[in-house]
Amino acid sequence: MPADPARELASQPGRGHRTSAVEVRRSARRRRTVSAYRDGDRTVVLIPARMSAAEEQRWVAVMLDKLAAQESRRMPGDDELAARAERLSEQYLDGRAVPDTVRWVTNQNSRWGSCTPSEGSIRLSHRLQGMPEYVIDYVLLHELAHLLVPGHGPAFWKLLESYPRTERARGFLEGVAADRPRHPGDSGEGRGARDGRDDHQGRKAIGE
Structure with a gap:
């Protein structure tokens, strides 16, 4: 049907x-x-x-x-989001990923999150607000890992192995993306949270 x-x-x-x-x-x-x-x-x-x-x-x-x-x-503000990122880095990345800024943004409609390693900045889409905490934690951890490994090769995914809900979170985001209708102007890039993508100007982004 x-x-x-x-x-x-x-x-x-x-x-x-x-x-x-x-x-x-x-x-x-x-x-x-x-x-x-x-x-x-x-x-x-x-x-x-x-x-x-x-x-x-x-x-x-x-x-x-x-x-x-x-x-x-729970409607975490930027300060709480930064504290959350610090906790996730300590728990899953031995505290090695230390961002300078972590904040919500409203201009990411085709990405769940992005980071600029050269600036140490991480941005999460406001569309994540209201989603399960483990999904937000996964996107945060994904961007934290990019501070250590720029690409999406084996070394990057190995950093996420210790997070027990990686596959569940990726499946959740893929399900949301599959049910979201395409709009004129959507680039079509970055679809599929499983693989993510490289953004412009040295940014790393996780798509839908």
Whole structure:
């Protein structure tokens, strides 16, 4: 069964303070699972194509409440993100990766994260906010590893072997990317968090 086109619902408030437009995307690849994430000012809810309208409405409400609850517990600012990066470096990279700056940015729509090794700067896309903590930790660790190894060769991936949720996080990001419709102006580069890509001007980026 072909997936129905994505459609927008009216803005709906969750349990928390945030109100956003809701976009429901049906996929024939999904059988039972439902997931949701923030994409800028929108909330995207991913559901199986066979789900009824009543089930859709119920799950949208459930996922909005879940996201609001998660965000009320954790919406790390730049300072917290930097502290998190320091902890991950100590735990998985023997403290060898020491960034000068770690911050959220809103201008990365085709990348989850990027870094500039020459400046020691790491940037994470705001679209990660609201995703599971282990996914954010993976993207942070991915960019920290680039401070030590520029490319995506065996030496780079060996640095991530000790993180127990690498494959799970990569699978989560790939699933989000697969359900995200293409927009005019998307370059098509960097799709696939499994491999990542080199960005311009010496930056290293992890794509979707």
